[in-house]
Structure formats: structure tokens, C-alpha cells
Amino acid sequence: MPHDAALAELQSFLGDRLSRSKAERAVHGVNETWFPETPPDAVAWPETTAEVARIVKTCAAHGCPVTAWGTGTSLEGHALAVRGGISLDLARMNRVLKVRAEDMQAVVQPGVTREVLNTELRATGLMFPVDPGANASLGGMAATRASGTTAVRYGTMRDNVMALEVVLADGRVIRTGSGARKSSAGYDLTGLFVGSEGTLGVITELTLKLHGQPEAISAAVCAFDDFAAAVETVIATIQMGIPMARIEFVDEATAAIFNAANGTSLPEKPHLMVEFHGSKASVAEDARRFGEVVAEMGGADFAWATTTEDRTRLWKMRHGAYPACIASRPGAMGLVTDMCVPISRLAEAVAETRADIAASGIPGPILGHVGDGNFHAILLIERGNAAELKTAKGLAHRMAERALRLGGTITGEHGVGMGKMGLMAAEHGEAWEVMARIKRALDPDGILNPGKLVETAQ
Amino acid sequence: MPHDAALAELQSFLGDRLSRSKAERAVHGVNETWFPETPPDAVAWPETTAEVARIVKTCAAHGCPVTAWGTGTSLEGHALAVRGGISLDLARMNRVLKVRAEDMQAVVQPGVTREVLNTELRATGLMFPVDPGANASLGGMAATRASGTTAVRYGTMRDNVMALEVVLADGRVIRTGSGARKSSAGYDLTGLFVGSEGTLGVITELTLKLHGQPEAISAAVCAFDDFAAAVETVIATIQMGIPMARIEFVDEATAAIFNAANGTSLPEKPHLMVEFHGSKASVAEDARRFGEVVAEMGGADFAWATTTEDRTRLWKMRHGAYPACIASRPGAMGLVTDMCVPISRLAEAVAETRADIAASGIPGPILGHVGDGNFHAILLIERGNAAELKTAKGLAHRMAERALRLGGTITGEHGVGMGKMGLMAAEHGEAWEVMARIKRALDPDGILNPGKLVETAQ
Numbered sequence: 001m002p003h004d005a006a007l008a009e010l011q012s013f014l015g016d017r018l019s020r021s022k023a024e025r026a027v028h029g030v031n032e033t034w035f036p037e038t039p040p041d042a043v044a045w046p047e048t049t050a051e052v053a054r055i056v057k058t059c060a061a062h063g064c065p066v067t068a069w070g071t072g073t074s075l076e077g078h079a080l081a082v083r084g085g086i087s088l089d090l091a092r093m094n095r096v097l098k099v100r101a102e103d104m105q106a107v108v109q110p111g112v113t114r115e116v117l118n119t120e121l122r123a124t125g126l127m128f129p130v131d132p133g134a135n136a137s138l139g140g141m142a143a144t145r146a147s148g149t150t151a152v153r154y155g156t157m158r159d160n161v162m163a164l165e166v167v168l169a170d171g172r173v174i175r176t177g178s179g180a181r182k183s184s185a186g187y188d189l190t191g192l193f194v195g196s197e198g199t200l201g202v203i204t205e206l207t208l209k210l211h212g213q214p215e216a217i218s219a220a221v222c223a224f225d226d227f228a229a230a231v232e233t234v235i236a237t238i239q240m241g242i243p244m245a246r247i248e249f250v251d252e253a254t255a256a257i258f259n260a261a262n263g264t265s266l267p268e269k270p271h272l273m274v275e276f277h278g279s280k281a282s283v284a285e286d287a288r289r290f291g292e293v294v295a296e297m298g299g300a301d302f303a304w305a306t307t308t309e310d311r312t313r314l315w316k317m318r319h320g321a322y323p324a325c326i327a328s329r330p331g332a333m334g335l336v337t338d339m340c341v342p343i344s345r346l347a348e349a350v351a352e353t354r355a356d357i358a359a360s361g362i363p364g365p366i367l368g369h370v371g372d373g374n375f376h377a378i379l380l381i382e383r384g385n386a387a388e389l390k391t392a393k394g395l396a397h398r399m400a401e402r403a404l405r406l407g408g409t410i411t412g413e414h415g416v417g418m419g420k421m422g423l424m425a426a427e428h429g430e431a432w433e434v435m436a437r438i439k440r441a442l443d444p445d446g447i448l449n450p451g452k453l454v455e456t457a458q
Numbered sequence: 459m460p461h462d463a464a465l466a467e468l469q470s471f472l473g474d475r476l477s478r479s480k481a482e483r484a485v486h487g488v489n490e491t492w493f494p495e496t497p498p499d500a501v502a503w504p505e506t507t508a509e510v511a512r513i514v515k516t517c518a519a520h521g522c523p524v525t526a527w528g529t530g531t532s533l534e535g536h537a538l539a540v541r542g543g544i545s546l547d548l549a550r551m552n553r554v555l556k557v558r559a560e561d562m563q564a565v566v567q568p569g570v571t572r573e574v575l576n577t578e579l580r581a582t583g584l585m586f587p588v589d590p591g592a593n594a595s596l597g598g599m600a601a602t603r604a605s606g607t608t609a610v611r612y613g614t615m616r617d618n619v620m621a622l623e624v625v626l627a628d629g630r631v632i633r634t635g636s637g638a639r640k641s642s643a644g645y646d647l648t649g650l651f652v653g654s655e656g657t658l659g660v661i662t663e664l665t666l667k668l669h670g671q672p673e674a675i676s677a678a679v680c681a682f683d684d685f686a687a688a689v690e691t692v693i694a695t696i697q698m699g700i701p702m703a704r705i706e707f708v709d710e711a712t713a714a715i716f717n718a719a720n721g722t723s724l725p726e727k728p729h730l731m732v733e734f735h736g737s738k739a740s741v742a743e744d745a746r747r748f749g750e751v752v753a754e755m756g757g758a759d760f761a762w763a764t765t766t767e768d769r770t771r772l773w774k775m776r777h778g779a780y781p782a783c784i785a786s787r788p789g790a791m792g793l794v795t796d797m798c799v800p801i802s803r804l805a806e807a808v809a810e811t812r813a814d815i816a817a818s819g820i821p822g823p824i825l826g827h828v829g830d831g832n833f834h835a836i837l838l839i840e841r842g843n844a845a846e847l848k849t850a851k852g853l854a855h856r857m858a859e860r861a862l863r864l865g866g867t868i869t870g871e872h873g874v875g876m877g878k879m880g881l882m883a884a885e886h887g888e889a890w891e892v893m894a895r896i897k898r899a900l901d902p903d904g905i906l907n908p909g910k911l912v913e914t915a916q
Contacts, residue, residue: 102693102802125697145642156640158649159617174889180798181830182614183867184603184653185885186874186911187893191616191649195642212699235560239583241670241736278699279747285739340638344560372639409641416644427643431632434900435645441899442892453644 002084006062007042010055010086017045017092028069028087031077034335034381034389035418040067040081047092049165049173049204056202057171059086060447067449068198070140071113075336076417078144078197082451088202090139096120097205103179104210105162110139110203117208126210129154129245132413133319139203144415145195149318152371153245153277154211156413161194165205169443179207192438197415198449200442214245214277218287219311222294222302227251227270228347233297234272234370235343240293242286244371245277248318251354253365254325261324262317267301272370273318275311318367325365325378332363332380335389337396337419339403340374340412349406353377353399360391374412401426416453424453460542461499464520468502468513468544475503475550486527486545489535490592492793492839492847493876498525498539505550507623507631507662513546514660515629518905525907526656528598529571533794534875536602536655540909546660548597554578555663561637562668563620568597568661575666584668587612590871591777597661602873603653607776610829611703611735612669614871619652623663627901637665650896655873656907658900672703672735676745677769680752680760685709685728686805691755692730692828693801698751700744703735705829706776709812712783712823719782720775725759730828731776733769776825783823783836790821790838793847795854795877797861798832798870807864811835811857818849832870859884874911882911 011018019025020042029039041064046052059066065085072079081087094111101124108117115135117128132141132148140146142164147156154160163177176189193201224230227249234247250258250273255266272294276286287304294302305311326334341349350366357364357377368375379395381388400410400423410423424432436454439446446456469476477483478500487497499522504510517524523543530537539545552569559582566575573593575586590599590606598604600622605614612618621635634647651659682688685707692705708716708731713724730752734744745762752760763769784792799807808824815822815835826833837853839846858868858881868881882890894912897904904914 100800100802101697103800104696105800145646147640147642151640156642158640158646168892172888174887174892176886176889178867178885179800179865180832180861180867180870181801182605182609182616182798182832182870184605184614184871184873185867185869185878186653186882186890187658187896188603188616188646188649188653189889189892191646192896195644195646200645212697214699238562239559239670241672279743281743282740285737289737340640342558342561342563342637343639344558374638374640403638407637409636409638409643411643412638412640413642415642420643424644427636428634429632430630431634431647432644434626434632434647437899438645438650438896441895 003041003062003064006059006064009058010044013054014044019043028089029080030072031080032073033075034333035077035080038080038082040087041084043087043089045089045092049167052088052167052202052204053171053173055088056167056169060170060445063445063447065447065450066202068143068202070110070137071134073134073136074140074144074417075414076419078415078417078452082418090137093204099124101126105179106208106210108138108206108208110137110206112138114138114141121210125213127213128208129211130157130160133322138206138208142194142203142206143196143198147413149246149248149369151369152247153243158191158194160209161190161206162209163207164190164193164203166193166201167204168201169445169448177207197417197453199439199453200448216280216283217275217277217311218283219273219275219305219314220287220303221271221273221314222299223267223269223271224299225269227350229297229299230270230272231343231347231370233293233299236293237290238371240289242289244274246273246275247371248273248367249370250321250367251365253363254321254367257324257328257365258317260328261320264317273314321367322378325380329363329380331383333383335379335381335392335396336376337379337399338368338374338376338412338414339399339408339410340372341403341406341408343373345406345408346370346373349402350375352402356395356398360395362388362391362395364395372412373408418452421453421455461520461522464517464522465500467516471512472502477501486547487538488530489538490531491533492791493535493538496538496540498545499542501545501547503547503550507625510546510625510660510662511629511631514625514627517544518628518903521903521905523905523908524660526597526601526660528568528595529592531592531594532598532602532875533872534877536873536875536910538876540876548595551662557582559584563637564666564668566596566664566666568595568664570596572596572599579668583671585671586666587669588615588618591780596664596666600652600661600664601654601656605871607704607706607827609827610705611701616649616652618667619648619664620667621665622648622651622661624651624659625662626659627903627906635665655875655911657897657911658906674738674741675733675735675769676741677731677733677763677772678745678760679729679731679772680757681725681727681729682755682757683727685808687755687757688728688730689801689805689828691751691757694751695748696829698747700747702732702829704731704733706731706825707828708779708825709823711821712779712825715782715786715823716775718786719778722775730757731772779825780836783838787821787838789841791841793837793839793850793854794834795837795857796826796832796834796870796872797857797866797868798830799861799864799866801831803864803866804828804831807860808833810860814853814856818853820846820849820853822853830870831866876910879911879913
């Protein structure tokens with residue numbers, strides 16, 4: 001078995017927190033989308049930063065790859081140990097270490113999930129708003145620079161991670177950032193590790209920016225005859241400075257899927273789903289002004305969800321989109337992809353993507369974060385159907401190319417992983433080589449999540 | 459003369475846009491604070507990215523240092539060519555290349571100043587809010603990760619630079635980021651170059667995030683008996699989610715200096731200066747709620763500046779603080795330093811700093827960005843008085859150490875340059891060595907602004 005020496009040494013101090021069992025390896029070899037099962041050689045469950053450091057140091061000495069694992073909910077195969085070695089499962093590093101309410105900060109271990117953190121915060125009047133849908137681990141969310149429905153108001157993980165503790169490829173432990181809200185003391189290492197997908201270091205602690213729980217929330221859903229009008233509505237709303245906490249769109253196909261899954265009767269048209277956070281007065285004012293824009297742009301069937309119950313139902317429907325889409329085609333699996341463009345090009349991007357999907361014969365509902373110009377296609381392919389998989393990959397590839405042609409990025413929030421490696425040169429040109437230089441400088445032997453994000457062999 | 463061969467080659471394509479004149483070298487050898495005059499060997503004025511690339515390539519071939527120059531308004535000696543070579547003056551790359559109003563973005567050359575950009579934007583209803591006081595160049599502001607009075611609402615340069623064009627140390631040109639509002643496509647190179655102080659590359663183009671000009675603005679100034687009450691006011695305001703566009707404090711010494719410089723009659727007490735941006739209704743609501751907090755905390759002499767004229771006067775006074783402080787001690791020069799702490803530690807940080815300054819015998823008014831926990835001491839020392847300079851350096855050093863002890867950073871917005879090199883190891887520990895590794899990976903021969911931010915020889 002490969003890496004036997006490394007694994008034996010790891011076992012000596014991890015005991016039964018290192019497993020080579022087929023079952024555990026299988027659990028850590030799967031992913032949420034189409035990538036083939038790829039079990040690691042073993043799974044390790046560290047409980048402290050010192051253990052992570054010792055594991056990485058041991059693995060470095062033996063040339064054994066280390067791939068961090070949070071909740072396994074990433075969408076581009078990030079957490080698969082494609083070059084073997086160990087899957088470093090951070091689930092046992094799951095403590096909220098400190099909540100500093102006055103500074104609106106929390107210090108957490110990487111295995112804490114966002115829902116656990118928000119439950120712990122409930123009594124403080126604070127919240128951590130970044131919400132990628134899945135109940136992901138905060139370490140994983142930082143590593144993939146996650147965002148989601150609330151990024152339009154609260155930013156992505158880039159904006160909400162203030163400081164990190166990181167174990168480097170040689171086992172040394174560093175701290176980046178501080179408890180201060182800003183700094184100009186040198187290179188922004190925090191920002192470099194956020195989104196580095198475990199290729200530069202293993203995140204072992206995060207200081208997160210918290211936000212006040214809004215005094216009042218109101219949400220609404222409304223239908224448009226065409227998607228361009230929905231986008232125009234959002235552009236006008238942003239330009240008027242009306243602060244939206246969420247602004248989502250779903251296409252006609254997704255509306256139909258929502259109806260089937262939730263028993264609703266949305267018209268089969270493009271919809272916007274919006275939410276405002278603030279004081280009672282400001283939320284009422286925001287809603288009124290937004291309503292005026294919607295009316296002007298021809299939006300209809302405008303329904304406000306003011307009770308908590310109604311709102312929960314609305315966002316549950318939105319967050320349940322992925323399973324609902326999968327269920328809409330029996331026996332299907334999803335190839336989920338995302339792209340992100342300047343908002344002025346969003347209508348065009350969606351129209352072209354819809355046309356391409358329609359021509360392919362594969363069902364592919366579209367939905368996303370219109371305020372960020374970021375959307376997803378959930379390409380529903382028959383499990384085991386190689387031809388459909390190939391078609392879906394082609395659609396995803398063309399989406400990414402379209403994003404670049406329209407001045408955007410191949411991925412707004414899903415990340416690179418393995419799935420988008422082949423598009424990095426197209427997006428970044430020589431800057432991708434700069435990324436590889438940084439990778440080599442920080443991980444010269446390439447033991448941290450090899451095969452992802454950068455190609456160091458080039 | 460050193461670098462003769464490099465300079466001769468540069469002259470061959472720059473003609474009179476390369477100067478070795480004593481006068482030009484002197485202009486590019488001065489700085490806004492205490493660092494001794496350090497003229498470069500020559501000054502170059504490129505007009506295009508291709509020229510910057512050719513200059514850097516030429517210099518790289520000859521081992522001639524290249525130090526970028528914007529407006530020379532930085533405060534830690536960033537732009538001084540301390541190891542000789544050329545000062546790369548970007549003043550002629552001063553065009554606003556594109557304003558994309560729908561996407562709220564502007565593409566500019568690095569020599570455009572923030573005031574020029576805002577003048578160009580006036581008719582669009584948009585603005586670029588980052589405001590470090592000086593009318594700095596946008597390239598320089600990005601390179602030093604500038605912020606200022608409005609960062610509490612709009613963020614720093616880290617948050618407002620979306621994409622860059624950068625000339626690398628070998629003369630290659632890369633692009634980072636895109637026109638999309640977010641991305642998870644690889645390492646955040648934009649964030650890495652922002653704040654890198656010209657040590658990793660020369661910024662030749664910036665895509666900036668714009669914001670809507672607020673429909674309504676209101677500003678106010680109010681006095682507190684002690685600074686701790688002022689800080690409590692700000693913490694409560696932030697926790698209530700009242701969005702402040704600016705929230706500045708000045709200490710009693712600065713209030714006295716304001717009175718002398720502007721003929722005002724502020725009580726000689728700590729003051730808060732605050733501004734709200736929004737719709738007429740939201741600004742009125744914010745002001746009302748803020749007023750309630752101030753009253754509760756014992757703030758007095760509350761005066762609203764609602765007319766544009768009154769507001770202009772208020773912020774002119776604030777932005778004129780530096781020259782007013784200098785003028786308050788005839789024959790003095792300023793050693794200006796900044797530190798930044800978690801806001802819960804701000805009152806403590808200011809109290810300790812005031813006591814330390816008082817004991818030193820040097821006048822040192824304190825003022826800053828209370829919403830960010832960031833403040834400045836303007837240490838007024840007699841020009842040419844070595845003993846006072848030494849005392850002031852000691853005070854500044856202890857401020858930085860205090861920042862670290864309180865969980866903050868040695869500099870919130872002024873940067874490292876030369877002035878804070880000696881504190882980087884204390885703040886970052888081994889992470890400073892990681893910065894050096896990145897520096898060596900991107901600039902192996904150390905030709906870009908050598909002697910700043912990182913110590914590559916270590």
C-alpha cells in the first residue's frame with residue numbers, strides 16, 4: 001500500500017483516529033457531483049492545531065499528500081485525495097473558541113459549521129451571514145471562498161474572514177491578520193489563504209466578522225415576463241442604493257420544479273426573490289421603493305412574506321432547489337456549475353446559456369445570485385450515461401468561456417478544484433503561472449491537496 | 459554613477475522622460491514626514507503599460523532598482539528609492555479609461571488621483587469613496603492599501619479594487635481579477651498586490667468599485683467628557699446596525715488646534731464627528747437613533763451640519779488637521795504614526811498613548827477613525843532636533859507594541875514602508891518569513907522597491 005511508512009507513523013500518535021478502513025475511505029472518497037469515487041489511503045481526525053502540524057510534518061517527511069476535508073459539500077471535487085495520501089477530516093475541531101460581542105467577532109475552529117455558529121450566536125444579537133446553502137464547515141467555506149445568497153449585502157468569505165491560523169506545508173504554524181478591522185501591515189496573507197482550497201496550508205482557526213441580527217426582515221417574490229426586465233430591476237435597485245440582503249433569481253424551469261416540489265403555484269416565468277434587513281422603518285422604506293422599481297419594470301404577482309413562517313418557506317424553497325432539481329428527473333444526478341459576470345452582461349449570459357442548454361436536450365434549470373451577476377446551471381444527467389456527462393461537461397465548459405467573453409470569471413463561488421483546472425489558463429493567462437510560483441514557494445514538495453487549483457509541474 | 463548602463467538604455471527609448479537632473483531627483487527624494495532626503499539615481503515618466511514593462515525589463519537585466527512614485531504623499535517612506543535606481547513616476551498615466559455606470563465600475567490608470575476621478579464621475583451619480591485625506595494617486599492608494607474616514611462604511615482599497623493590471627519584476631504583464639463582483643477562481647492575486655507597496659509588481663491599471671452618490675447626507679459633531687464614553691457610543695451605534703459613513707474622533711489637544719486654525723469654539727474635550735449617507739428618510743432615522751445613543755452616553759454640544767456648506771466646513775477642518783497640527787508648533791515637523799486595535803480596546807489604547815505622549819514632553823495630538831479602531835498621533839518635533847526625533851520614534855514604537863498587545867496591528871492604513879519594517883516580525887512572527895518567500899518567488903532579484911515591507915536577505 002502506498003504511504004505505508006507515513007501511515008504507520010501517523011498511527012503511532014493518532015491511534016484509532018487514523019483509519020484505513022474501506023468504509024471510512026469510501027465516505028471520504030465521494031463528492032456532491034459527478035467526480036468518480038476517489039478514496040484516500042487513510043483518514044485522519046486531528047483534534048488540535050498541534051496534531052494537524054504533526055500530521056502535516058510527518059506527511060511532508062514521507063511525501064504523503066494531505067487533503068483537508070470539512071463536510072464534503074464542495075462542488076468541484078476539492079476535497080478528493082486524487083493523488084492519494086490522507087484525507088484530513090477536521091470534524092473534531094468543532095469548537096467556537098470565543099465570541100467577542102463588542103468587536104463583533106467570533107473565533108472558531110475549522111470544523112464548526114455555519115449553522116452551529118449561528119445557533120451559538122442566537123442570544124448575542126449577532127449572526128454570521130455567509131450562506132452557501134449547504135451547512136458547510138467554516139474552514140471549508142474559507143478555503144473555497146464561499147458566498148451564496150447574502151453576499152450581495154454582507155460579502156463573501158473574503159470579506160468576512162479577519163484572521164487565520166494556518167499550518168504550512170512544513171508543519172509550521174502561522175497566524176495571519178489580527179483582531180483589528182483593517183491593517184496595512186504587509187501582504188494580505190489572510191486573503192491569500194481564503195480561496196486557496198487547501199493547497200497552501202491547512203486552516204486550523206478562523207476569526208470571523210459578525211453582523212447584527214436585523215431588527216426587521218421582509219422578503220418577497222415576484223414574476224417577470226422576461227429575464228432582462230428582472231435584471232434591469234436589480235441594476236436600478238442597486239444604483240438607487242437600496243440595500244438588498246438577498247436578491248435571487250430563478251428561471252421558468254426552476255419555477256416549475258418549485259411548484260412540483262413544494263405544491264406552490266408560481267407562474268412558469270422568471271422570478272426574483274428578495275429580502276431586506278434593517279430597522280422596521282428602513283425595511284418598510286426599502287420595500288416600498290423596490291416595489292416601485294418592480295412596477296415600473298413590469299414585474300407582477302408581487303407577494304411579500306412578512307411573517308417568519310412565510311419567509312422560512314420562501315428560502316427553504318430556494319435552498320431546496322438542488323435536491324428538487326435532482327428529483328425532477330428520476331435517476332438523475334447533477335453536474336452543477338456556476339459562472340459570474342458583470343451584472344450588465346447577466347441577461348445576455350443567461351439567455352445564451354439557456355439557449356445552449358435547450359439545444360443540448362439535457363434539462364438544466366438556471367438560478368442564482370443576480371445581485372452579484374452569479375448563476376448556476378444544474379445539469380440533470382442520467383447516472384452512468386457517459387454521453388450525457390460529456391454533453392453536460394461541454395455545456396459547463398462553454399458557460400465558463402462565455403463568462404470570460406463577457407468580462408467575468410469562470411466561477412463566482414464554487415471554486416476551481418479539479419473541475420475548472422482546465423479553464424484557469426484561459427481566465428488568468430500568465431497570472432496562473434504566478435499562482436503556481438506562490439504554490440511552489442509555500443509548498444515546494446506539493447503535498448497539500450495536490451492536483452487542485454494550480455498545475456505546479458508546468 | 460551607479461546604474462549607468464541601465465540609465466543609458468532607458469534614455470534610449472524614454473528620451474527626456476528620463477531625468478538625472480538634481481532638481482527632479484530631489485523632488486522624488488523627499489517625503490511627507492521625517493525620513494531623510496533620498497534622491498533616486500534618475501526619474502522615469504512612462505506613459506503606457508508597455509513602457510513600464512520595458513523599463514522594468516531593462517532594469518531587471520541590469521539589477522537596477524525600480525521604485526514606483528504616485529504623488530509622494532505616503533507616510534512611511536514607501537516611495538523613496540533607498541537602494542538607488544529609478545523612481546518610476548506614474549503621473550503621466552493619468553487617464554480614466556472607462557466608466558461602466560451599470561456595473562458601478564471605473565477603469566483607471568495608476569496616476570489618476572481620487573479627486574480627479576470623483577470630478578469625472580460627478581455627472582454619473584456615482585463616486586469613489588475611499589478618502590485617505592491627501593489627494594493621492596489611485597495606484598499609490600492601492601499599493602499602500604489606503605483607507606481613511608469613509609472606510610467604516612465603504613471599506614478600504616482592499617474592498618474597492620476589483621481587478622488590476624500589473625507589470626511583474628521580469629517585465630511580464632498580468633491581469634488579476636475581472637469585471638465580476640466576486641470570484642473563486644484561484645488565489646486572490648488582486649488582494650495580494652493591494653498593499654504590497656510596489657514590492658511585487660508595478661500597478662499599471664485598476665478596476666475600481668464605485669458607489670452611488672448618496673441622495674442625502676447629514677453630519678454632526680459632538681463633545682464628550684471622556685473618550686471612553688465616545689467609544690461606547692460608537693460601539694452601541696455599530697451594534698444597532700446604524701450605518702455610519704464616517705465616524706471620526708479628535709482628542710482635546712486636536713480640538714484646541716482646530717479652534718486656533720479655524721476660529722471655531724469647540725470645547726477642549728474629545729469630540730466625535732459623524733456622517734450618515736442614504737435616502738432622506740433613512741438619514742433622518744439614522745441621525746435620530748444616533749442622537750439617542752449620544753444623549754444616553756452623556757455627549758453634549760451636539761450640532762448637526764445639514765447644509766453642504768456646513769458639512770464642507772466640518773470635513774475641511776478634519777482633513778486640515780495635519781497642517782493645522784504642524785502649524786500649532788512653529789518650526790515643527792510631524793512624525794505621524796497610526797495603529798489599529800479591536801474597537802473594544804480603543805479607549806484603553808488611546809488613554810495609554812495619551813499618557814505616554816504627555817510624559818514625553820512632545821506635543822502629540824491624537825485623532826482617527828474610531829469606527830475602525832484606527833488612530834493617528836501627530837508627534838510634533840522640532841526640525842533638526844535629534845533628541846526629539848529619537849523620543850518621537852520611541853513613542854511610535856511603543857504605540858505599535860501597544861497595538862499588538864491589545865490584539866491589533868502596527869498600522870491600520872499607513873503601511874510598512876521603511877518606518878515599520880522593524881515591527882513586522884513582532885506582528886507576524888513566521889508569517890513575515892512567508893511574505894519574504896512570496897517576495898522572492900515573484901521578484902527573485904529584489905529589484906522592486908527593495909528595502910521595504912519584507913527583508914529578503916534573512
